[in-house]
Amino acid sequence: xxxxxxxxxxxxxxxxxxxxxxxxxxxxxxxxxxxxxxxxxxxxxxxxxxxxxxxxxxxxxxxxxxxxxxxxxxxxxxxxxxxxxxxxxxxxxxxxxxxxxxxxxxxxxxxxxxxxxxxxxxxxxxxxxxxxxxxxxxxxxxxxxxxxxxxxxxxxxxxxxxxxxxxxxxxxxxxxxxxxxxxxxxxxxxxxxxxxxxxxxxxxxxxxxxxxxxxxxxxxxxxxxxxxxxxxxxxxxxxxxxxxxxxxxxxxxxxxxxxxxxxxx
Amino acid sequence: xxxxxxxxxxxxxxxxxxxxxxxxxxxxxxxxxxxxxxxxxxxxxxxxxxxxxxxxxxxxxxxxxxxxxxxxxxxxxxxxxxxxxxxxxxxxxxxxxxxxxxxxxxxxxxxxxxxxxxxxxxxxxxxxxxxxxxxxxxxxxxxxxxxxxxxxxxxxxxxxxxxxxxxxxxxxxxxxxxxxxxxxxxxxxxxxxxxxxxxxxxxxxxxxxxxxxxxxxxxxxxxxxxxxxxxxxxxxxxxxxxxxxxxxxxxxxxxxxxxxxxxxxxxxxxxxxxxxxxxxxxxxxxxxxxxxxxxxxxxxxxxxxxxxxxxxxxxxxxxxxxxxx
Numbered sequence: 374x375x376x377x378x379x380x381x382x383x384x385x386x387x388x389x390x391x392x393x394x395x396x397x398x399x400x401x402x403x404x405x406x407x408x409x410x411x412x413x414x415x416x417x418x419x420x421x422x423x424x425x426x427x428x429x430x431x432x433x434x435x436x437x438x439x440x441x442x443x444x445x446x447x448x449x450x451x452x453x454x455x456x457x458x459x460x461x462x463x464x465x466x467x468x469x470x471x472x473x474x475x476x477x478x479x480x481x482x483x484x485x486x487x488x489x490x491x492x493x494x495x496x497x498x499x500x501x502x503x504x505x506x507x508x509x510x511x512x513x514x515x516x517x518x519x520x521x522x523x524x525x526x527x528x529x530x531x532x533x534x535x536x537x538x539x540x541x542x543x544x545x546x547x548x549x550x551x552x553x554x555x556x557x558x559x560x561x562x563x564x565x566x567x568x569x570x571x572x573x574x575x576x577x578x579x580x581x582x583x584x585x586x587x588x589x590x591x592x593x594x595x596x597x598x599x600x601x602x603x604x605x606x607x608x609x610x611x612x613x614x615x616x617x618x619x620x621x622x623x624x625x626x627x628x629x630x631x632x633x634x635x636x637x638x
Numbered sequence: 639x640x641x642x643x644x645x646x647x648x649x650x651x652x653x654x655x656x657x658x659x660x661x662x663x664x665x666x667x668x669x670x671x672x673x674x675x676x677x678x679x680x681x682x683x684x685x686x687x688x689x690x691x692x693x694x695x696x697x698x699x700x701x702x703x704x705x706x707x708x709x710x711x712x713x714x715x716x717x718x719x720x721x722x723x724x725x726x727x728x729x730x731x732x733x734x735x736x737x738x739x740x741x742x743x744x745x746x747x748x749x750x751x752x753x754x755x756x757x758x759x760x761x762x763x764x765x766x767x768x769x770x771x772x773x774x775x776x777x778x779x780x781x782x783x784x785x786x787x788x789x790x791x792x793x794x795x796x797x798x799x800x801x802x803x804x805x806x807x808x809x810x811x812x813x814x815x816x817x818x819x820x821x822x823x824x825x826x827x828x829x830x831x832x833x834x835x836x837x838x839x840x841x842x843x844x845x846x847x848x849x850x851x852x853x854x855x856x857x858x859x860x861x862x863x864x865x866x867x868x869x870x871x872x873x874x875x876x877x878x879x880x881x882x883x884x885x886x887x888x889x890x891x892x893x894x895x896x897x898x899x900x901x902x903x904x905x906x907x908x909x910x911x912x913x914x915x916x917x918x919x920x921x922x923x924x925x926x927x928x929x930x931x932x933x934x935x936x937x938x939x940x941x942x943x944x945x946x947x948x949x950x951x952x953x954x955x956x957x958x959x960x961x962x963x
Contacts, residue, residue, distance in 0.1 A: 379761035383747060383754070390749035390790070468745040471708045472762060473733045631712050 376474050377482040384486025399494050402446050406502050409438050427570040432507050433597040434568070439499045440596035441565045443525070444589055447491045448532040450560075453484050454553035457540025461633070462547070470630065477541065477626040484533045492529070510596070517599045524592040524604065527611040532560075532588045534615060538622040544629030564589030568597070584618075587611040640719075641814055641846050642684035642707065647716035649677040649702050649870075676702040678870030679716070686813075689840045689847040691861035691878070695958045699870040700850045704816050707848070708738055721813055734763065736814045737807035741822035744799070745806060748792040752783060752802040755791065756809060763810035770809065777805045780842075781835060797828030804835065814846040815839065821856050833859045854951040866957050874957055882950065891919045891931060894942040899935050907931055915941070 388395070417424045417431040424431065457480060460466040469476045503510070539552040563572070569580040569590050580586055591607030654669040677699040684690050694700045705711040706718060709725030709732055718725055723732045746755045753774070760770035778784045781801045786794060791802065800820060807815060817836065821829045837860055840847045849861055857864060857878070864881055866874040874881070895915045903909055906925030911918040921931055928945075 376762055376764075379758060383750070383758045386754065387747045387749045463743070464740075465743050465745075467705060467708075467710050467740060468738070468743055470710045471729065471733050471736070471738055473730050473764075474762060633711065 377478055380474070380479055380482040381486040381489075384483040385490050386486075388487045388490035395491065395494055398446060398491065399498055402442060402495060402498060403502060405442055406439060406499070407506075409442070410435050410502075410506050413438065427568070429568060429570065429597065430511070432511060435507055436503055436510050437568055437593045437597040438565075439503050440525070440593040441589055443492070443495045443499045444528055444532065444592065445561070445565055446495050447488050447529055448484075448536065449487070450532070450536050450557045451550050451553045453480075453533055453536035454540040454550050456480055456484065457537065458543040458549045461543040466633065470633075475626070476630075477537065477622050480540070481533060481537050481622075484537065485530065488529050488533060492525075496525070510599075513599065517595075520601075520604045520608075521592070521595055521599065524595050524607055524611070527608065527615065528588055528592045531584070531611055531615050531618065534618045534622060535584060535588065538618050538625060541622060541625040541629055544625070544632050559583075560585055560589055564593070568594060582610075584614050587614045639686045640683045641686045641688075641721055642682075642848070643717070643719040644683065644703075644707075645681050645717040646679050647677055647681070647703070647706065647718060648675065648679050648714045649699070649706060649711065650674065650714045651676050675870050677706070677713075677867075680867065680870070680872050682865055682872060682875060684846060684848065687840070687844050687846055688863060689837075689861045690849065691857040691864040692848060692850050692867065693852070693857060693864065693954070694867035698867045700867055701818055703867070704738075704818055704848065704850060708732070708736060708816055734810060735812055736816065737810070737812035738816040738818070739800075739803050739807050739820045741800075741817075741819040744791075744803065746791045746799070746802060749790055751788045751790055752794070752805070753787045755802065755806060759806050759809050765810060773809055773811070774805075777808055780838065781805050795828075797824055797831065800824065800828070800832060801835070804832075804839075808839065808843075808845075811843075812845065814848060817847065817849045817851070819851050819853075820849075821851060821853055829853070829855070836860050854949075854954060858950055866954070868958055881953070887923045888948045889921045889923060889928075890946045890948060891917075891921055891928075892944040892946075893917050893919065893935075893940065895935060895939045896941050897939060899939060901934050904930060904934075907934070 413431055413434050417426070417434075426434070429437070460469060460480075466476065469479060472479075535556060536553050539556060540549050542552055543549040563569070563580050563583065564585045569577050569586065572580060580590060587607065587610040591603075591610060595603055595607060651674045653672045653674070655672055656664040656666070657668040657670050658664055676697075680699075680703070692700050692703065702711060706713050707720055707725055709729030712726045720732060721735050723735075725732050746752070747758065750758075756774050757770070760767075760774075765773065778787055781804065783798070783801050783805060786798055791799060794802065804820075815836075820836070821832055824832065833856055836847060836849070839845045840860070847860065849857065851857055861878055863877050864874065865872055890910075893916075895917070898915055901909055901912070901917060901919070904926065906922040907930065908920045908922075909917055910920050919931065921928065
């Protein structure tokens with residue numbers, strides 16, 4: 374595992390050299406949060422204190438949205454998938470496959486390093502924006518910080534693994550990013566814009582048991598309205614989906630490396 | 639000791655293409671299998687410490703062979719043993735004992751310095767800190783990279799970057815190094831420097847070199863043995879010395895005579911070009927001698943003569959084209 378930690382650390386270091394990119398991303402993040410905050414204030418009719426939509430006050434909805442945006446901004450979904458595709462298409466994978474590590478784990482560790490760097494900016498910015506625009510989360514306790522961070526980390530790890538697994542499809546198809554595009558749209562539709570309760574009763578069970586819940590809705594709900602019951606439920610679903618997608622990833626990787634057809638041989 | 643043993647190695651690439659119907663149109667759904675034999679039953683072995691050039695025209699199967707030897711590609715059939723290991727089964731184990739440098743493909747993290755990269759590779763190959771520092775220092779001196787070792791890789795020239803790529807591939811003291819066109823895109827001075835370094839690695843560190851390149855200069859300078867592959871088959875396996883002296887049997891003779899003489903072509907003597915008193919003649923030394931050529935004109939008529947060998951590149955081109963036996 375020390376090798377993968379070394380890959381993670383090196384990737385984090387490499388990201389730290391692109392401070393300009395990170396700051397640009399933060400500016401865009403701030404603008405998006407502000408626009409959505411204004412939008413939700415409008416939807417709630419300016420009566421921020423009293424109106425509830427499906428049990429969510431305006432403050433809860435916006436804190437949900439802040440967490441969702443942190444998750445969306447931290448994982449470069451298509452970039453993660455493309456990292457695999459580019460290596461396979463360009464033939465750079467030839468360098469990666471003859472190193473003493475598992476290439477799939479290498480990419481996941483490397484992406485995790487890049488994500489951690491982004492989180493260093495996005496989490497404080499999100500919290501600061503929430504506090505300035507909305508004030509503290511209702512009923513929030515300092516004891517929730519650690520479980521919230523754990524849930525956030527599990528969510529980004531799972532997201533990274535899912536998009537990475539999609540990237541492994543490049544062993545078969547020329548371009549795997551359309552798969553990432555489809556996953557991302559599901560993630561946005563059922564996780565980013567609205568909490569699961571905003572959907573019809575018939576759709577809710579599908580969302581709750583889908584990977585989107587573990588990737589996004591679950592941790593965001595925890596941010597909006599923390600409970601230990603919910604935390605354990607979300608964490609369990611995250612761990613199960615991480616295990617499932619890692620297994621799928623390893624199987625695809627094993628089959629894929631036998632099929633690999635590198636340019637120029 | 640043999641470090642590479644290859645027996646009847648084959649690699650097929652299977653693709654599918656749309657069937658053409660009797661009316662000349664291509665079928666939308668029906669496809670037929672196309673099998674390309676990239677490597678077609680080759681056998682060879684490499685001794686420890688050898689510097690071997692594995693060359694061939696584009697699509698000949700050389701990169702495919704390298705990738706099978708390093709465990710990246712799985713062979714369709716045949717046996718490979720590299721340092722006693724089966725590359726496709728023991729890829730990770732083998733990776734500790736081999737290194738590879740692929741031209742125009744980078745393994746370094748470009749935003750980090752060469753030094754940071756070397757430390758990263760040290761941890762990947764489980765090299766202890768003090769041993770790694772010593773090794774970096776030793777290789778930095780050999781490759782003369784101390785001057786820019788702390789600069790970000792992205793700011794280095796291609797030649798400097800290739801040197802760093804080579805150092806990164808040598809940190810774990812590999813017994814074998816695979817080079818796949820390492821000098822591609824380099825200027826003549828950088829090429830020369832890199833060739834000298836590869837020679838040094840082979841001679842001083844005793845590392846076995848497996849080298850592919852389209853640049854004949856690379857092969858001529860670095861390697862002692864050459865294997866030429868074409869259409870997936872080995873067409874020549876010989877020492878560089880033999881290739882040069884056995885195949886360099888044609889001489890180009892340029893003579894300038896004092897007066898216009900009608901030169902008669904003989905078996906092995908062919909006038910390629912003539913203008914006034916200047917003649918460009920090809921002499922096949924397997925069929926004739928220089929004396930025969932000189933007998934075609936009087937020594938007194940000779941004003942100037944230049945004799946040169948056919949460039950090695952032309953010989954290799956002829957072998958690629960199948961002209962040479």
